[in-house]
Amino acid sequence: MKYVIIGNSAASVGAVEGIRKVDPEGIITVISEESYPAYSRPLISYYLAGKVKEEDMYIRDPDFYENNRVELLLDKKVSRIEPEQNTVKLEEGQSIEYDRLLLASGSSPFLPPIKGIEKQEYHFFNYFDDIKEIQQKIQLNQVTRPLIIGAGLVGMKAAEAISLLGLPVTVIELGPHILGSILSDVPARMVQRKMEEHGVRFIFEKTVKEITWGEELQGVVLSDGQGVLTDLLIVAAGVRPRIELVEELPLSKNQGVKVNEYMQTDLENIYAAGDVAEGWDLLQEENRVIPIWPGAYRQGHVAGMNMAGLKTKDSGGFAVNSIGFFGFSIITAGVFEAREGNEEILCREEPDSYLQLVFRDNRLLGFIKLGEVGQAGIFTWLIKEGIDCNSFKEKILRPGFCLLDLPEELRRDRMRGGETIESPGCA
Amino acid sequence: MKRIYAREEYCVGCRLCEIFCVVGHSKSKDIIKTYKKEPDRPAPRVAVWEDGPLSFAFQCRHCDQPSCVEACITGALSKNEEGTVLCNEDKCVGCWTCITVCPFGAIQREEGEKKKIVKCNLCSGEPEPYCVSHCPNRAIVYEERGVE
Structure with a gap:
């Protein structure tokens, strides 16, 4: 074969x-x-x-x-x-x-239609070689004002990394907040504040209309006519x-x-x-x-x-993301907003943490968990298995939710683990 | 394969398993040196969950198809031929993807500055894991249960 x-x-x-x-x-x-x-x-x-x-x-x-x-x-x-x-x-x-x-x-990576982009040097942030080029420019002290188009997962990791190298990063985002594919507005603002504390600057609800150049890259013109100077342009507008x-x-x-x-x-x-x-x-x-x-x-x-000939069915999956910025962690899975209108959304917001759970018919459909990490996989498991959470829904929202909080039968099932229960595989 | 199982009816929540897990993963494997002398005291790989009279010790289940190994973005996690799920701590970057997918909530984190996970390795090389051999109530056992 x-x-x-x-x-x-x-x-x-x-x-x-x-x-x-x-x-x-x-x-x-x-x-x-x-x-x-x-x-x-x-x-x-x-x-x-x-x-x-x-x-x-x-x-x-x-x-x-x-x-x-x-x-x-x-x-x-x-x-x-x-x-x-x-x-x-x-x-x-x-x-x-x-x-x-x-x-x-x-x-x-997707290259949005921007006037003049074909004439100028821009970088993606998807492949090892992309990063090596960016690294070289930074090491040669050719970068003072990095600019990133797109505040999705890739753009935000780029912003964090470049900021950690001591450069003042500006991010232009078409949408109203960062990480639109995994976060709703409130948690997105919380993460945004963490990033702003580290010197990252955001411009929302604008697109880049045009790139201006002389001998070298000078800057960009935004959809409202505003100009932003830059000498390193990173395009992170999705894939x-x-x-x-x-x-x-x-x-x-x-x-x-x-x-x-x-x-x-x-x-x-x-x-x-x-x-x-x-x-x-x-x-x-x-x-x-x-x-x-x-x-x-x-x-x-x-x-x-x-x-290779062994018939094996894929169980299917759903979106699961773990990402962090400047030590602040974000774990999300499934859906994070109401879709059909019959969802129930529970939230717990504290100064440095946030938890949002989305249920439909007492089954967990998704969660957003900021600032606290532990036990997140149990949430993912509840989603994957479609478990009826009616009897312990309020406990899921509490800090420190763990196996103890499950009804006895489910808890014993988890404690046995291993051979008896097929691991659901990751999402 | 042999796995560690908790017997909640015998667990009194004394957390000696956590203490001896730390000892078992320390440099000296000596309880006094571990807690009094050694600078980088490891975090326990086992956690005791407790709510009133109910308590039990819990650690990695060493799944047959481990979600954490599939999900690991660095290749730090792997399952060896004996079935033990191991973490190469040199490669772990603390992205917490494994924690996001572990269906048991069994993966722990190193405390303090070190941004890495720690997980049970069944005390590789020891005849019996430290948590099991040091439990005064035999509330943790290490045995082959096969498929129940």
Whole structure:
């Protein structure tokens, strides 16, 4: 059996490990456009801030590919997939045959339409090489006024890292508050204040209309005509699934590539996992891209086992995020706002912490937890299992909620753990 | 695999398991030196939960399909061949993603400046985990229960 995996991040590593659980013999080829073994994308901001050294960026030991007998092709770009011939063609002309193909090409950063952007140097904050370029500019003292477009997860981690390097960061955000994909207004303001205390400046509800330059980058003009000077422009305006390789193929896709519960696309030999795939969203009950690291690994792992012939269903997932700024932690999962109008929202707000729970029919649908970390996974478990929380709902809101607060039967079930209860897998 | 199980009917909440967990993960493995002399005292990997007469000790379940290992963004968490879920503390950056997905709330944090998780490693290399061997009431046991 010949396996080909396009991409070399979480989903790809998951697939290699999934395949090898089932098939120790088959030939695995991993193709990556980048020049590194699988590294942690979430760690790139840690790297820039000097918290993680280069050798700790890699998510597996150096002998991972050798031990799993993987042929790793770095700096190679796939130009097309030829499903009739079961081959993948590289830009440099080489063809690679497959019996099973995994599309784990991830997502690529979105470049918003800004006048003059094509003429100027801007940076994304998604790949290791992006960060190395930014790092070089900062080290050469070429940066005094960094500007970030977008206050999402990527933009905020960029803001934190650059601020930790002692530079005054300005962030321009189209929406009314930061982290719009995971936070509602009140907790977002709380996090914003923490960031402002560290010198990050925010401009909301504005877009960048135009980039101005002389010999070098000078600044940007915002939608209201206001000018902001900058000498380092970072674009963090979201990502899009990289479906260009399957654009012409007869398989269902919306934003991402649609997959069934076996992570298989409409073409039975082609699978997809990670940011490029529309897997099952347990809460929204639809196929959707959920671009998170743990989900990418899980999907890749399930895809790998299926590719190797062990029928394994993916349980589906939902958004789960853990992120922090200047030591202030944010953990969220599921939905954070009323959707159908029959949700019940409970909140506990204190000066340095915040907890918001969203229930529907006494089942937890989502939470936002700021400033306190412990036991958050029990919340995630309640969501995943759809547990009726009616008898202990008020206890969930209290600080220090833990297994003790569950009804006896559930608590005993948790205490046994291990073999008797299948871990629900991460979201 | 052998796992640690709590027997709540015998637990009086004395927290000796927490104390001896710290000792078992210290440099000297000596209780006096651990608490009086050594500068970087480790955090306990086991937690005693207590509410009135109900109490029990709880630590990592070493899941067959550990969510934390799947979710770890650095590769610090792994499951070894014996089934023990281990954390390479040198690689942990304290992102708390594992805490976000652990369905048991069993992952602890290092206290103070060190921003890292700590978790039960079944006292690798010891015949019996410290919490188990030092519990005066046998309220924590280490045994193979198989599938119940």
